[in-house]
Amino acid sequence: xxxxxxxxxxxxxxxxxxxxxxxxxxxxxxxxxxxxxxxxxxxxxxxxxxxxxxxxxxxxxxxxxxxxxxxxxxxxxxxxxxxxxxxxxxxxxxxxxxxxxxxxxxxxxxxxx
Amino acid sequence: xxxxxxxxxxxxxxxxxxxxxxxxxxxxxxxxxxxxxxxxxxxxxxxxxxxxxxxxxxxxxxxxxxxxxxxxxxxxxxxxxxxxxxxxxxxxxxxxxxxxxxxxxxxxxxxx
Numbered sequence: 001x002x003x004x005x006x007x008x009x010x011x012x013x014x015x016x017x018x019x020x021x022x023x024x025x026x027x028x029x030x031x032x033x034x035x036x037x038x039x040x041x042x043x044x045x046x047x048x049x050x051x052x053x054x055x056x057x058x059x060x061x062x063x064x065x066x067x068x069x070x071x072x073x074x075x076x077x078x079x080x081x082x083x084x085x086x087x088x089x090x091x092x093x094x095x096x097x098x099x100x101x102x103x104x105x106x107x108x109x110x111x112x113x
Numbered sequence: 114x115x116x117x118x119x120x121x122x123x124x125x126x127x128x129x130x131x132x133x134x135x136x137x138x139x140x141x142x143x144x145x146x147x148x149x150x151x152x153x154x155x156x157x158x159x160x161x162x163x164x165x166x167x168x169x170x171x172x173x174x175x176x177x178x179x180x181x182x183x184x185x186x187x188x189x190x191x192x193x194x195x196x197x198x199x200x201x202x203x204x205x206x207x208x209x210x211x212x213x214x215x216x217x218x219x220x221x222x223x224x225x
Contacts, residue, residue: 004156033212042200042215043157056212091156100147102213104156 002026004105006092012111013082021077021108025094032075033102034067035091043091049075082112117201122220125195131188133219135201138182144205146177147213148186150197157200157215160186191223 005024013019025032031050035043045059049069057067064082069075079086089109093102118136125131137146147162161168161175163184168175174187188195200218205211 035213035215040217042198042217043213045212045214048212059212093156100145100162101159102157104158106154106156 004092004094004103006090006105006108008108009106010109010111012113014113015082015084017082017112019079019082019110021079021090021110023075023077023092023094023105025073025075025092026096026103027073029094029096029103030072031095031097031102032069033093033095034075034077035093036088037091037107038088046077079110082110084112086110087112117203117216119199119201119216119219121217122222124222124224125188125191127193127223127225128190131191131195131221131223133186133188133199133201133221134183135186136183137201137203140181140203141205144203146175146181146184147202147204148173148175149200149202149213149215150195151200151218152194152197157213160199191221193223193225195221196223197221 007022033048034046037043047067048056052069052072064080066078089107091107093104095102145162145164148160149157151157160172161170163175177184198218198220200215202213
């Protein structure tokens with residue numbers, strides 16, 4: 001079956017611009033996670049949704065970062081006033097109910113010039 | 114979540130067993146040991162997890178010491194496609210909803 005998909009695969013933007021990154025989880029997966037990964041580092045947790053609500057957003061670095069999941073399926077990570085330090089691979093993962101494994105997408109590589 | 118310590122890199126010959134160690138000396142009684150791997154330019158992939166008993170699946174075996182302070186992931190017959198960064202993660206076991214806290218992992222290189 002289809003896995004987690006993320007669009008775009010690559011995004012280049014200029015400092016100060018607004019970007020949106022999209023995640024399509026596996027159908028039926030109620031939990032959705034966002035992570036970001038800098039070069040040479042392991043992924044770093046950003047936010048977790050259970051259904052439509054953000055159950056844990058403690059990993060968001062500041063108020064320029066925001067994520068939504070309005071219908072409990074697709075999620076969008078929004079970054080305002082991008083900075084060069086936001087450059088990273090943004091990973092999305094989903095999990096079905098009552099299951100511990102997280103299934104990751106291929107990521108979106110964000111480059112802020 | 115408890116902190117884990119892994120070697121930065123390891124090499125293994127193709128066809129041989131790869132044994133990847135992980136120390137987690139501060140693990141709590143309700144925390145599980147998870148292993149994920151990340152092949153270059155892909156998202157992480159779940160491998161296996163366990164609490165205190167040894168576990169085996171189609172990908173690997175997980176050996177956890179009796180005091181649970183360390184574990185070893187075993188790939189019994191490594192192939193070139195097993196070249197990846199392997200992450201050992203300690204995590205409270207919930208049905209879903211707890212974050213994965215990744216360290217820097219071990220870069221395993223399988224050589225022909």
